[in-house]
Amino acid sequence: MKTSGSAVWSGGIKDGRGAISTASGALQAAPYGFASRFEGKPGTNPExxxxxxxxxxxxxALSLILGEAGLxxxxxxxxxxVTLDKVGDGFAITAIHLDLQAKIPGADKARFEELANKAKVGCPVSKVLxxxxxxxxxLL
Incomplete structure (x- = not known):
């Protein structure tokens, strides 16, 4: 399976404007720029x-793992x-904190945490980051 996203950009880093899209069309020309990325202004950003x-x-991934456990x-x-920090001469994503709230009938806290951690480590996006x-x- 392959999929894609795309971006267009015009102008300089601070005065420029861009748009981000997905191949599926679920996100079409969503605006982004310096202000939406670093100043909290409207628009999206890569992070x-x-x-x-x-x-x-x-x-x-957790849904799959729960199903395999009969839940x-x-x-x-x-x-x-997502935490974006200045590192050296540039920026880097230095951390991601996942905050999960779940209602899972029949799950106990220990098993739920075990399965959630398995999903955290095993999902494809976690693996690439x-x-x-x-x-x-x-667990609610």
Whole structure:
């Protein structure tokens, strides 16, 4: 399987404007720029998209792992907080914290945490990211 995302950019780093899209069309020409990336202004940014991809991948991987353990989630909600820090002459994603809240009938806390950690380590997005990934998993 292969998929893709794309970006266009015009202008300099601070005054320029860009747009990010996905091949599926689910995200079409979403605006991004210096202000949305570093100043909290409206628009998206690469780190936010990595966070969404990581949250989605992790949660889906956990669904598979739960199914293999004979469990089915009633609801799982994951937020991925991506930390972008200045490192040397540039910037780097230095950490991602996954915050999972889940309602899983029949799951006990210890087994739930074990399975959630297995998903954290095993999901494809976790595997590609070379950063510190932490997890808080709350069973509701």
């Amino acid at each position: 936010e998209l990595i966070g969404a991809a990581h949250a989605g991948c992790f949660t889906m 089915t989630a009633e609801k799982m909600e994951t937020k991925a907080e 070379n950063t510190n990934i932490t997890l808080t998993a709350t």
